[in-house]
Every structure is written in C-alpha cells, then in structure tokens.
Amino acid sequence: MKIALIGSGGREHAIYWKLKQSTYAEVDVFPGNAGIPEEDRKKDVFKEGDFQSFKDYLVKNQYELVVVGPEQPLVDGLTDAISESIPVFGPTREAARIEGSKEWAKYFMEKNGIPTARSFSCSSVEEAYDALDQMPAPYVVKADGLAAGKGVTVTESIKEARHAVQDCLERKVFGESGSTVVIEQFLKGREASVFALCDGKKAIPFQPARDHKRAHDGDRGPNTGGMGAVTPVEYIDARLLKKIQSDVLDKAIQGFASEGSPYKGLLYAGLMIDDDDVNVVEFNCRFGDPETQALLPMLDEDLAELMMQCAKGDLKTDFLRFRELANIIVVIAADGYPGSYEKGIDMTDLLGTMPESPDTLLFHAGTQLEAGSIKSTGGRIAGVVASGPSIEDARNQAYALLDKRKVPGTFYRMDIGTLP
Ligand code: AMP
C-alpha cells in the first residue's frame, strides 16, 4: 500500500514509525523531519493553498491512501479536494469545523446532547464583558478559530480575562481566528485525551492518554501544545470508558452523520473528568501531539489497514488491542517555548543515535538535517518515549535516557507521569 503522510511534527514521526511496521506499507512523508529517512521524505511537493497540484502529484504517483497529520489542511478542505480520487484518512472541511471553530463545536455539542461547559459566543467586547460578569472565576476565554494551541486563557483575574478578550477582538492577536470569542464556564477535574478511529458510522476508542499542557513542573506556566503524555490513565476504568463511548463518541459520530458530513479519520475528545462526571473541553479533528507518540507504540494492530478501512467507510473492528504496558513521552523543548525561542540548536548528540533498548524510542519534532548535523527548527524539538510494566518504570527509563544526554538551550518537565 503506497501511503502519503502529511506533516512534520512528532506526531507524524510516530505515525510514520507505526505505519512502517505494516509489512506491506510504503510511506512517504510530506515533508517530515530529520527523524524520517531522507528517501521517505518529499520536501517541496505539498503546499498549503494549492491542493489541486498536490492531488495531481498523488494521482500521477499512484498513492493509495492519504493520511493527514495536522489540523490546518483538514480545516482548509484538503480531504474534500482529494477524496474523490484517493481515500483520505481525515475528515472533510465541514466535519473538521469541530476543531476549526469553537463556536461551531459548542453548537454541535449542545445540539447532540454531548456534555460540555456552558458558554457564550461573543463578537463584541461589551458582549464578552457581560458574559464574563455572568460566570464565576476562574474565567475561560477562547479564540474561536485555530490558534496553534495559544488561543485559550484560563485565569482567576477578571482583568486578565478582559485583556484576553481585547487581545482577540481589538488587538487581533490571532487574526481572523479571534474575531469571535467563546467565554466558557470553568470545569474542574482531571484531563484525559480519548482518540477514536472513525469510519463515518462508528467510533472505536484508543485507550486513554493524559497530556501535560503547561510548560513547567507542577502544571505551572503557560499552556503549550503538550510537554509530555502517559498512557493508560489510571482513573479511567472500563465503566467510565463505556460512558465516554455512549455520551461522547457515539453521540458525536451520529451527530456528524445527521449533519450530512460523516466523520472519517481520528476524532480526539479532550475531556475533563471529575469522579463520574465527564465533560468535553474540546474536540480535535486529528491525532494529538504528544499523546500519539505514547499511544501508537502500544497499539497492537496494523495501523495502515485500520486507516484504509476508515477512509473507505468500512472499519471492520469494534475493539483496538493495546500492549499491557505503560508508556510515557517526555518532550524536549527550546528554552523560552511556548514564547519566543532560538532555532538551530545542535541536537546531534541526543538524536544522532537511536537508543538500543527495545523499550525506548526517540521521536523527532522540530528538526532538520544541516550538513550532517541535526538542528532544531521549532519549539518542541523531540520526545523520548519509554515503556514499562508501570508508569513509574516507564518514567524511570525515559528520565535515565534524558539524564545522560542534556542539551544546552533546551528543557523538559521532570514530572511527567506524576500528576495527582
Ligand atoms: P483547549 O485548547 O480548548 O483544549 O484548551 C486548552 C486547555 O485549557 C485545556 O487543555 C484545559 O487545560 C484548559 N481549559 C480549556 N477550557 C477549559 C474549561 N472550560 N475549564 C477548565 N479548563 C479549561
């Protein structure tokens, strides 16, 4: 099976690695990163905004499946442009609104009875201030559109909440993505990410994972794309997973079908769990990063086969098997991330050789090869993944590997896998 995988992050390195384990999969990544062998990278073919030429290239070169990693091309309609010619793993533009517009996502959840925080969508500062006045602290202010993980402010301070409203609506910090803001009730509890493979008719869940979104230890500092993840999640048992299936995943998949845009691809439910109470914080229209890097090495299934079945609308399984181990990823980021940070940090000593142990993996994220050296190109640079019989064993392995290979100008959280 000849597969085109789009993207360049840690998530895509993990998807590439897992797809390559399918004996009959040939995978090219558009454009990939330095973790992916040069012969499997196609660097200047995929361009945002020119889907027609990309489709022509894929057809001419006889690709049989397209897997879209990041959200932006999905929200922009890449699937719509290609799927009449080649099966695509990834939802259509209409269905991808579940991530592309928080206002639409809220409408969708309310319409389909999916539990979520009470909210107001506001397009003027006055409206937004009124909405804030109706909510108790802490305040949650969200830019409506895609904002690379930076469009959400959660704060105890009304002043800061109002400042976030002004950033979106007046200062246009997020451009058009912030021309509507969503003011939301604060949800307490512990977060979990549940991914589901969808074929338009059903949603089959992965085992849950837990992201660590804040930049620094003790869950402090600004929100990032994710600084680490663990799987499984000890506070989600089979009974709670069943509830997530019926109250969240099944309702969503039925909702998409009744909107006339059946959902094919990966549906990501970001959940807040407080004892038995489950609420959706957000849906995403693609695999999460870095949870994917922790989950895919545990998946005991042929991913290429499953993705093809989803893309064709005919997922043949009702249950995904996972290895009975815990897995962890610790993300290495450039000092300053998610604010401004340096690029071009030499990562060769850390990333130049793969660890020898079968229980550990290195996934690249923002990296490129420059004259034989591996240089950083982004805020999140790479991740160390380790598995073990318990989360503690997996942690010990991951941190032992990192201890030996500290790179100046980079940092990582020391507490992945230890949050209450
Ligand atoms: P989002 O991009 O919507 O996932 O928001 C980023 C992060 O902000 C989430 O992972 C949560 O940690 C936090 N967050 C978002 N919405 C809420 C909410 N309603 N209540 C509490 N925390 C929230």
Ligand code: GLY
């Ligand atoms: N790890 C959070 C996300 O992928 O959105």
